[in-house]
Amino acid sequence: MKLRRFTLLTVAGLVLASLKAQVTDEHLLNAGQEPQNWLTYSGTYSSQRYSTLDQITPTNVKNLEMQWVFQADSLQKMEATPIVVDGVMYVTEAPNNVVALDARTGRVFWTYRYEVSPQVRLCCGRVNRGLAILGNTLFMGTLDGHLIALDATNGRVVWNVEVADPKLGYSITEAPLVVKGKVIVGPAGGEYGIRGFIAAYDVATGKQLWKFYTVPAPGEAGHDTWAGNSWEHGSAGTWNTGSFDPELNTIYWGIGNPGPDWNPDTRAGDNLYSCSVVALDADSGKLKWYFQFSPHDTHDWDSTDIPVLADMNWNGSRRRVILWANRNGFFYVLDRATGKFLLGKPFVHETWAMGLDKNGRPIPAPNSLPTVEGVKIYPGMQGGTNWYSPSWSPRTGMFYISAWKDYSSVFSKLPNDYIAGRSYFGGATRSTVPPIRRGAINNWTDAGGHGAVIAIDPHTGKQKWAFNMYDVTDSGILTTASNVLFTGSREGYFWALDAETGKPLWHATTGGQISSAPVTYLVDGKQYVAISANHAVFAFALR
Amino acid sequence: MLVISTLGWFVAGTCLNAQQEGNVTQAELNSGARIFMSTCSACHGPDGNQVGGVDLKGGHFAHAATDEQLARVIQNGIPGTGMPPNNVTRGNLVALIAYLHAMRDFDTRKVALGDAEKGRAVFNGKGGCLNCHRVNGTGSYMALDLSAIGSDFSPSALQDAVLDPASTDFPQNRFIRATTHSGAVIKGRRLNEDTLTVQIVEANGRLVSLTKADLKEYSVEKGSLMPSFKDKLTDSELADLIAYLVSLQGTEPTRPRSGASQ
DSSP, X not given: OHHHHHHHHHHHHHHHHHHOOOBOHHHHHTGGGOTTOBOSTTSSTTOOOEEOOOSSOTTXXXXXXXXXXXXXXXXXXXXXXXXXXXXXXXXXXXXXXXXXEETTTOOEEEEEOOOOOTTOOOSSOSOOOOOEEEBTEEEEEOTTSEEEEEETTTOOEEEEEEOSOGGGTOBOOSOOEEETTEEEEOOBOTTTXXXXXXXXXXXXXXXXXXXXXXXXXXXXXXXGGSOTTGXXXXXXXXXXXXXXXXXXXXXXXXXXOBSSSSOOTTOXXXXXXXXXXXXXETTTOOEEXXXXXXXXXXXXXXXXXXXXXXXXXXXXXXXXXXXXEOTTSEEEEXXXXXXXXXXXXXXXXXXXXXXXXXXXXXXXXXXXXXXXXXXXXXXOTTOSSOSSOOEEETTTTEEEEEEEESOOEEEEXXXXXXXXXXXXXXXXXXXXXXSSOOSSOOOOGXXXXXXXXXXXXXXXXXXXXXXXXXXXXXXXXXXXXXXXXEEOOTTOEEEEEETTTOOEEEEEEOSSOOOSOOEEEXXXXXXXXXXXXXXXXXXXXXX | OOBOOOSSOBOOSSTTTHHHHTOOOHHHHHHHHHHIIIIXXXXXXXXXXXXXXXXTTTTBOTBXXXXXXXXXXXXXXXXXSSOOOOOOOHHHHHHHHHHHHHGGGTTOOOOOOOOHHHHXXXXXXXXXGGGTOEEXXXXXXXXXXXXXXXXXXXXHHHHXXXXXXXXXXXXXXXXXXXXXXXXXXXXXXXXXXXSSEEEXXXXXXXXXXXXXXXXXXXXXXXXXXXXXXXTTSOHHHHHHHHHHHXXXXXXXXXXXXXXXXX
16 A cells, blocks of 8 residues: 555656746747747747758658647637647647647647636737746736736646736637747737736736826826826727847737727727737837837737748848738738838728828728718728737748728717726628637628738848638738648648648638637657647648 | 527516507617617627527527516626626616517518418419428428417518518528539538538438538529519508418427526
């Protein structure tokens, strides 16, 4: 009996030892050099979603076969990108549960279950997009506005702090970003008249270290871009994970729509920093520069797209740039040291702007504002793209976007007084395409637009190729050093495309809508690709 | 507990029972429609059927059996689901709930309704409707099954569909024509489509799934194949036919629907 207990303890000790993750700042800074792991939401601080793993190639990708499926307890859809540390995968399932599983077999080590407050106000479903890690601690934002630290070995809570009040419409859906001992996170709530912000918390204690408001208060620079008291409920959420340049010590984050969404009558002005990218000092959270893609937005085109950082030859000299596919339908290249506009071109059919001026500011087209009767605009409310992660392959030199092509909405505006915790849309939109898919049947979208993966040459903004889908797509993209591109689709197909040509190489049917981005990692020398679809995670490897 | 209201309304005898009292004005309905579009349609869709288990137009509310409960759900949301508290004042609630009840018939005009029994004879005989449509187990699978059409569409929408089918055409009822590499021609109504495959029903009721790569040709009809009955029916035949269609309310008993309200 004694012996048996000893044996059990020993075995448990071995398992725990192999579980214990030690992700240091150095690991995060050099995440691209350890492709066996996937350490942040976007893979690396540059958010390129490019992996140097190359076992799976355009030639052998046809030999991919399913290794395991993990079925979540929750039947609500997963939007999370898993993180993978030394063979252990950490992933969130809706609404805010965390699961640690063996990345080789899909077997579960532990599950942490979080009870979300019934007070939450959500625009777009009970979703979560994932975790951050430092040391042996995982970090997750919750739908009811908390930030939670968990022991990565057993899923026990280390600390739990309130970031914002859910009764006022604040929620957290994004994966946090850990930078230099701080957990960076911000809220959603652009449909509830919140005042957006990005805040940093001490990884050890959860103490708030700095907070940058995305809507300036009286006396602050940019406040005069909001008429009257409209800034108080100006929204400008920060609901998708940003990026970090260690050499410039700068964090980049995309900012959401101004509120109310579709009725701008009370908020004359550019409404800074809504629909912008902000560059913040990583230590202090102070604003270094901003670039506003859609001043005075009236279409709900959050700029909460992923900032993709790349270094490339630009007109003969090396330049640090941000590649940005915006929900407003334009692709941008910015200098990330200064915010200077370098290039901007539409990547889908758009009717709201006649182009961009030399500083990248849109030149509004006539009749592009919502009216009481409604006005049809391309792209539609969900945009030319949205929060779906793009990918930059330094190998092909192409930028890959999940796009909604030939898609429009009719935008109309209505009066809408602010009432705390209540919806603050100021109008409505209509479209042939359901914004959130309602089931397994699709027989609509040939009349209302369709999805595509498009490859763009950043030097010209021109499309190199497009892989067209029948339905629209909400999936992110992964590219690898062997020129394989992975992505999902609303149809539930998990695709491998040739990154050079867009030619489909392989697909698997997951049987549920894919609303997340794929990851790749290595266990015991074997390359895996994994993706969540509906409420399950699927992992594939070569047979 | 899941409680479902039927097409009838269970009104709780309060100030919200304006609809039952019959004193809802068109202005109030218009106002309700605007509130619906601004507050509800982003998730529920313009026809109120984009959330699983909920069909606002058909009167199927997953969490409310009375107007009072409906009001509470709208104002307070449903904990544990995607239904948030909404910014609708008490006064506007009357208009919104009246509109929810009237959605099916909203923005429609009065049309003449004749004798449903005579209409059945037109439908089965002179109209030739069963050549394509199906009602309560009789007829073709080629076009929509109309067994419950009267609960889904207003009389004026039904009349529009009969006289001017193109005006009420829906992209989800397209007909497709496919030719395989071996030359076989397959025709049917599209049920579902994706990048690689299409699922159809043939006129004889056979369910067919096609892989697009196996096809030499594939085309989707742009419009409706339904012929117009304008000038083909007398006014009284038309009124009888519409009365018959309105009488088609389905045979399934009302039951709680499954599916999360999200």
